[in-house]
Amino acid sequence: MAGNLRESWFIGEVEVPTRVVLAPMAGVSVQAFRRQGRRFGAGLVCSEMVSCAGIEHRNEKTLGYLRVASDEHPLAIQIFGSEPRAMGEAARMVEAAGADIVDMNFGCPVRKVTKTGAGAHLLEDASLACAITEAVANAVSVPVSVKMRRGVDDGSRRCLELGPQLVEAGASVLTLHPRSAKQMYTGYADHTLTAELVSLVDVPVIASGDITSRAKAQSVLDATGASAVMVGRAAQGNPWALAEIVDGDSAQPSREEVAAELIHFIRETVRELGERRASGFLKKFYAWYLGYGRFPKPFKNELVQLHSTEDVVTRLLAAAPGAAALLEELEANAPESEFLLEGMPISLYGGG
Numbered sequence: 001m002a003g004n005l006r007e008s009w010f011i012g013e014v015e016v017p018t019r020v021v022l023a024p025m026a027g028v029s030v031q032a033f034r035r036q037g038r039r040f041g042a043g044l045v046c047s048e049m050v051s052c053a054g055i056e057h058r059n060e061k062t063l064g065y066l067r068v069a070s071d072e073h074p075l076a077i078q079i080f081g082s083e084p085r086a087m088g089e090a091a092r093m094v095e096a097a098g099a100d101i102v103d104m105n106f107g108c109p110v111r112k113v114t115k116t117g118a119g120a121h122l123l124e125d126a127s128l129a130c131a132i133t134e135a136v137a138n139a140v141s142v143p144v145s146v147k148m149r150r151g152v153d154d155g156s157r158r159c160l161e162l163g164p165q166l167v168e169a170g171a172s173v174l175t176l177h178p179r180s181a182k183q184m185y186t187g188y189a190d191h192t193l194t195a196e197l198v199s200l201v202d203v204p205v206i207a208s209g210d211i212t213s214r215a216k217a218q219s220v221l222d223a224t225g226a227s228a229v230m231v232g233r234a235a236q237g238n239p240w241a242l243a244e245i246v247d248g249d250s251a252q253p254s255r256e257e258v259a260a261e262l263i264h265f266i267r268e269t270v271r272e273l274g275e276r277r278a279s280g281f282l283k284k285f286y287a288w289y290l291g292y293g294r295f296p297k298p299f300k301n302e303l304v305q306l307h308s309t310e311d312v313v314t315r316l317l318a319a320a321p322g323a324a325a326l327l328e329e330l331e332a333n334a335p336e337s338e339f340l341l342e343g344m345p346i347s348l349y350g351g352g
C-alpha cells in the first residue's frame with residue numbers, strides 16, 4: 001500500500017505537504033489558479049511552461065511568469081528550451097524569482113515547441129536532454145525536475161531509458177505523463193510505465209494523466225509506487241476535485257460556493273493580467289466552473305457573451321445572491337498577492 005494522499009513527502013529538502021500536485025497547464029496555470037490549488041489541498045503547484053529564450057532576452061512579458069506570491073509555496077516554475085547554457089541561465093533566474101523547484105518540460109507535443117528542439121523532441125535526443133538537465137542542475141541549488149511523456153511515438157517506452165539517465169544528470173524528481181507525444185490527449189495514460197519507471201530510479205516519481213478522483217489517485221499510487229499524483233484537466237474550473245482527491249471530501253459545492261469561488265478567481269486574474277487580457281482568458285473558465293450541471297446551459301452561454309468581467313460578476317451575484325457573504329469571507333482570508341503585473345502573457349498553448 002503506497003502513500004496516504006494527505007501525507008507529506010520530500011523533493012530534495014523541499015517538503016511537499018500532500019501527495020497531490022497541480023499540473024502545469026499553458027493558458028490555465030496563472031497565479032490565481034495556483035493559489036487556489038494550494039488552498040484546496042494541492043501540495044505542490046506549478047507554473048505553465050515559460051520560454052527560456054524569453055527569459056534570456058528579458059522579454060518583459062515572459063518575466064511576468066516569474067512573479068511568485070507568498071501563498072504559492074512550494075511552487076515549481078517550468079521552463080522549456082533546447083540550449084543547455086540558456087536553460088541554465090533561465091534556471092538561475094527562476095530560482096532567484098523564488099521557485100522552490102525548477103521543472104523542465106520534456107513533454108510538450110506542440111510542433112511550435114518541438115521544432116525548436118525543445119519539449120517532446122528531447123525524448124528523442126538523450127544526450128541533449130542530459131546536457132540540459134546537467135546544466136540546469138549545476139546552475140541552481142534548488143531541486144531540479146523533469147516532466148516527460150512516454151516517448152514520441154505510440155507505444156514508445158523511451159521514458160524508461162531516458163529517466164535513469166536524467167537522474168544521473170541531476171534530476172531530483174521525474175514526472176511522467178505516459179501518453180506518447182503523438183497521442184496528444186487521446187487514448188489513456190498507461191501507468192504501467194509509471195510503475196516501471198519507479199522501479200528504475202531512486203528519486204520520487206509523480207504520476208500524471210487521467211487522475212480524476214480519489215479512487216483513481218489511490219489506485220495509481222498503489223499500483224505504481226509513485227510518490228504523488230498530478231491533477232490537470234480535472235481541476236479546471238473545479239478546485240473541489242482537489243479536495244475530493246486529497247481528503248475524500250466528495251460534497252458537491254453549492255451554487256453560491258461556485259459563484260463565490262469564480263468571482264474571487266475573476267478578481268484575482270484581473271489584478272494579475274489586467275482587464276483586457278483577463279476578459280478573454282477567463283471565458284473558458286466560465287464554461288468550466290458553471291458546467292457539471294451546476295448552472296443551466298443558457299446562463300453559461302450568456303456569461304460567455306458578456307464583455308466586461310464586472311458584468312459577469314454582477315450576473316453571478318444576481319443568480320446566486322448568497323455568494324456575496326462567502327466571497328467576503330474568501331477575500332478577507334486571502335493574503336495580499338506580493339506581485340501583480342499587468343500585461344502578463346497568455347503563452348502559446350503548449351502541453352506535455
Ligand SMILES: Cc1cc2nc3c(=O)[nH]c(=O)nc-3n(C[C@H](O)[C@H](O)[C@H](O)COP(=O)(O)O)c2cc1C
Pocket residue numbers: 023024025026027028047048049078105107108147177208209210211230231232233234349350351352
Ligand atoms: C490546456 C493544457 C495545457 C498544458 N500545458 C502544459 C505545460 O505547459 N507544461 C506541461 O508540462 N504540461 C502541460 N500540460 C499537460 C498536463 O500537465 C498533464 O500532464 C496532462 O494534462 C495529463 O494530465 P490530466 O489527465 O490530469 O489532465 C497541459 C495540459 C493541458 C490540458
